Amino acid sequence: MKIMALILSCWSLLVGAGCAAQATFPGSSNAEVWKAMQAVALNPDYDVAHYTKRWTIVSNQVDVDDDARIIEIYRSLERILQRPRTNPLYQTADWIFTVRLEAGDPPRTVIQNRSLSLPTKFQFEAERYFSDMRVLLAPPVPSTAPPRNTP
Helix, strand or coil, X not given: CHHHHXXXXXXXXXXXXXXXXXXXCCCCCHHHHHHHHHXXXXXXXXXXXXXXXXXEEEEEEEEEECCCCEEEEEEEEEEEECCCCCCCEEEEEEEEEEEEEECCCCCEEEEEECCCCCHHHHHHHHHHHHHHHHHHHCCCCCCCCCCCCCC
């Protein structure tokens, strides 16, 4: 029984390696999407409002291939998760991604997971990456403040 549980655990981890996620960005050019992909890879944002999603970046190595439109990301994260009425929990996460631009109309970004992880954790990480890209690619919000009178 324990052996079967171990085999299932190992199998689920192996399934996580090689998972992919993709997103399209209608209304943005290939060049704009490529720049957003690089910006998010080089400057990831893990300082989110909900404390269970916050991480500290230990290392973030990024290799950019402009000709092939491929980015390799090697990232290490850590945190101390302190939930109410529980002991602190030290956690680490290591990610290895290949992020690729598939030019077209609309442009598509594909993230390939090359590290061992649960598919659900990878999906969350990929969605975080795409969300950061959408923020960068969003049109500026017009100001609702009344115009100033200048003398």
